[in-house]
Amino acid sequence: MTFEVKILGSNSASFAFSRHHTSQLVNSNQNLFLVDCGEATQIQLLRYQVRYSRINHIFISHLHGDHYLGLIGLIFTYQLQGRTDELHIYGPKGLDEIITTQLKYSDSRLNYSLQYHEISNGNQLLFENEDLKITTLTMDHRIPCFGFVFEEKLRKYKLNRDILPQHFTKEQLMDLKDGKDVIDSDGKIWLYSDLTTPPNAPRKYVYCSDTRFSNSIIENVIGANLIYHEATFLNEMQARAETTFHSTAQEAGRFASIHNAKQLLIGHFSSRYFDTQPFLVEAKLEFENTVLAVEGHTIEVLPIQPIKVKEKHVEVINR
Amino acid sequence: MTFEVKILGSNSASFAFSRHHTSQLVNSNQNLFLVDCGEATQIQLLRYQVRYSRINHIFISHLHGDHYLGLIGLIFTYQLQGRTDELHIYGPKGLDEIITTQLKYSDSRLNYSLQYHEISNGNQLLFENEDLKITTLTMDHRIPCFGFVFEEKLRKYKLNRDILPQHFTKEQLMDLKDGKDVIDSDGKIWLYSDLTTPPNAPRKYVYCSDTRFSNSIIENVIGANLIYHEATFLNEMQARAETTFHSTAQEAGRFASIHNAKQLLIGHFSSRYFDTQPFLVEAKLEFENTVLAVEGHTIEVLPIQPIKVKEKHVEVINR
Numbered sequence: 154m155t156f157e158v159k160i161l162g163s164n165s166a167s168f169a170f171s172r173h174h175t176s177q178l179v180n181s182n183q184n185l186f187l188v189d190c191g192e193a194t195q196i197q198l199l200r201y202q203v204r205y206s207r208i209n210h211i212f213i214s215h216l217h218g219d220h221y222l223g224l225i226g227l228i229f230t231y232q233l234q235g236r237t238d239e240l241h242i243y244g245p246k247g248l249d250e251i252i253t254t255q256l257k258y259s260d261s262r263l264n265y266s267l268q269y270h271e272i273s274n275g276n277q278l279l280f281e282n283e284d285l286k287i288t289t290l291t292m293d294h295r296i297p298c299f300g301f302v303f304e305e306k307l308r309k310y311k312l313n314r315d316i317l318p319q320h321f322t323k324e325q326l327m328d329l330k331d332g333k334d335v336i337d338s339d340g341k342i343w344l345y346s347d348l349t350t351p352p353n354a355p356r357k358y359v360y361c362s363d364t365r366f367s368n369s370i371i372e373n374v375i376g377a378n379l380i381y382h383e384a385t386f387l388n389e390m391q392a393r394a395e396t397t398f399h400s401t402a403q404e405a406g407r408f409a410s411i412h413n414a415k416q417l418l419i420g421h422f423s424s425r426y427f428d429t430q431p432f433l434v435e436a437k438l439e440f441e442n443t444v445l446a447v448e449g450h451t452i453e454v455l456p457i458q459p460i461k462v463k464e465k466h467v468e469v470i471n472r
Numbered sequence: 473m474t475f476e477v478k479i480l481g482s483n484s485a486s487f488a489f490s491r492h493h494t495s496q497l498v499n500s501n502q503n504l505f506l507v508d509c510g511e512a513t514q515i516q517l518l519r520y521q522v523r524y525s526r527i528n529h530i531f532i533s534h535l536h537g538d539h540y541l542g543l544i545g546l547i548f549t550y551q552l553q554g555r556t557d558e559l560h561i562y563g564p565k566g567l568d569e570i571i572t573t574q575l576k577y578s579d580s581r582l583n584y585s586l587q588y589h590e591i592s593n594g595n596q597l598l599f600e601n602e603d604l605k606i607t608t609l610t611m612d613h614r615i616p617c618f619g620f621v622f623e624e625k626l627r628k629y630k631l632n633r634d635i636l637p638q639h640f641t642k643e644q645l646m647d648l649k650d651g652k653d654v655i656d657s658d659g660k661i662w663l664y665s666d667l668t669t670p671p672n673a674p675r676k677y678v679y680c681s682d683t684r685f686s687n688s689i690i691e692n693v694i695g696a697n698l699i700y701h702e703a704t705f706l707n708e709m710q711a712r713a714e715t716t717f718h719s720t721a722q723e724a725g726r727f728a729s730i731h732n733a734k735q736l737l738i739g740h741f742s743s744r745y746f747d748t749q750p751f752l753v754e755a756k757l758e759f760e761n762t763v764l765a766v767e768g769h770t771i772e773v774l775p776i777q778p779i780k781v782k783e784k785h786v787e788v789i790n791r
Contacts, residue, residue, distance in 0.1 A: 166548070166549075167549055167552055168514055168515050168518060169518075173515075192511055192512060192541075192542065192545045193511060193512040193515055195487055195511070196487050196492075196512055196515075199487060199488075216574075216577040216578050217578050218544060218548040218574070218578060219548075222511075222541070222545045223511065225537060225541060226511045226537050226538075226541045229485070229537040229538075230485075230486055233485050233486055234486075246577075247573075247576070248577070250573060250577075251574055251577065254566075254569060254570055254573050255535075255537070255570055257566070258535040258565075258566035258567070258569075258570060258615075259535050259536050259537060259615065260614065260615045295579065296577075296578065296579045
């Protein structure tokens with residue numbers, strides 16, 4: 154199942170060196186989620202040929218311009234393109250007012266339903282479907298700022314059709330997919346472990362927007378398959394990172410390390426740096442498996458391993 | 473004296489075919505004026521290497537997103553870059569609220585003074601310096617929308633230093649530059665027309681933002697050296713132009729023709745058109761001296777001819 158992150162913008166507050174303001178596209182099983190939407194995100198979506206009419210959920214971490222100024226333009230573009238699908242926007246207090254003020258003065262009446270969901274705390278369930286749930290994290294920034302945890306749900310055991318007998322009922326097949334053994338009409342016990350392959354362990358992508366580094370462990374981040382963490386500065390500017398509520402690349406590495414992540418993605422580079430390679434070098438001092446956010450690149454949220462088959466069959470059901 | 477218009481964005485409401493939302497830079501004697509500021513205007517300013525810290529006056533024609541959504545980002549960028557010069561913004565009712573709402577939620581206190589000037593009617597003097605005055609025009613659009621007239625002031629007569637005697641006082645030189653004859657201390661009459669060359673006629677650039685075409689003559693547009701007029705559609709879509717309060721290329725040509733302009737610049741092309749050459753062809757049906765708005769191009773506001781030397785010397789001043 155697809156679970157990947159496309160980088161649309163990798164820079165911090167200013168445009169520089171062809172790097173754009175923060176935006177990412179998360180694809181979970183072909184459901185597209187836009188995470189932050191800096192100015193010109195529309196142009197980036199066109200550039201990378203994203204079918205952005207399919208985005209139905211947009212998450213805004215905080216109300217600094219480099220994270221949301223492309224949103225209102227996208228709302229207008231959807232209107233122009235005749236959108237009818239509901240659009241859900243999730244953001245901190247104030248974003249609703251910013252949007253409605255601009256709709257009012259442009260005398261725009263949207264042809265589609267825009268549903269606004271205010272983020273009010275750092276452990277809020279924002280979205281859930283059969284594949285995924287999305288919750289918030291509290292960041293430590295100058296204004297209210299939230300991260301997002303994209304967490305897959307445990308999927309069913311996969312039936313091994315090559316060896317599966319034909320005589321099972323629909324209910325018995327469901328039991329096998331749920332990891333339960335079954336007894337057929339002849340009284341024979343069939344072990345789900347013989348007839349199925351286990352699903353991959355659910356994957357987790359954690360998006361840490363603008364934030365000062367802290368050594369505190371955030372429970373919901375532990376063991377993430379992929380963490381995006383901002384890395385505005387190099388070590389030479391650590392004091393400035395602290396005072397501006399940002400992080401260094403090495404701190405981003407430390408964050409991934411203390412949360413036992415599998416992979417780290419860093420971005421939100423300051424415009425003072427032309428070359429981003431030193432960010433990689435410094436993050437790797439703490440966490441080897443780091444990649445740089447490069448616009449247009451897509452990073453797969455890699456599975457770790459299939460979940461273990463249970464040793465004991467604790468439940469036998471005869472239908 | 474420099475008087476030119478640089479095209480930063482040439483398209484209408486959507487981004488398409490590498491064309492951007494409306495924005496222009498007017499350079500009058502090295503004073504830079506930004507006219508409309510669609511999303512990503514910042515990027516266009518960088519792309520065309522405009523020293524945009526030197527822009528002190530920004531004019532917003534109306535509150536449709538493709539004409540102003542880049543403004544708030546530019547305001548934030550100026551703050552980041554440590555701007556201290558006053559920034560003057562001229563726009564219709566509502567823009568002030570849009571800006572202050574966004575400054576509030578980003579918790580931004582600007583280090584420079586942002587002076588907001590509300591445009592309330594179509595014959596308003598917005599700006600004046602020794603070279604230029606800028607006034608408004610009322611457009612016929614779905615929401616309040618204004619055009620801008622950039623009008624040079626009559627300049628002084630230029631002293632012909634090759635033949636100019638050395639014994640004139642400062643006051644006498646001023647009189648010559650004002651087109652007045654002088655009598656020197658020996659009682660000799662010197663004709664300004666012998667000692668000076670006349671200035672060019674003042675030039676006028678008229679920016680007609682989104683508007684429906686009308687046959688009415690606007691007095692302040694007559695004889696403009698250069699008119700920019702929107703041309704969203706081709707003739708095939710004339711009915712749609714009418715209902716959406718836009719114009720066709722041919723109507724833009726007619727506007728230039730009935731106002732006896734010297735040159736016409738057309739832009740704000742609809743995203744339905746990949747090729748903009750047909751706009752040129754159709755505008756030229758009405759007005760031959762037409763050019764297309766092409767991003768990155770600079771169009772000089774050409775002088776017509778030096779003003780005529782007066783036939784009679786009506787005033788002789790002896791100092």
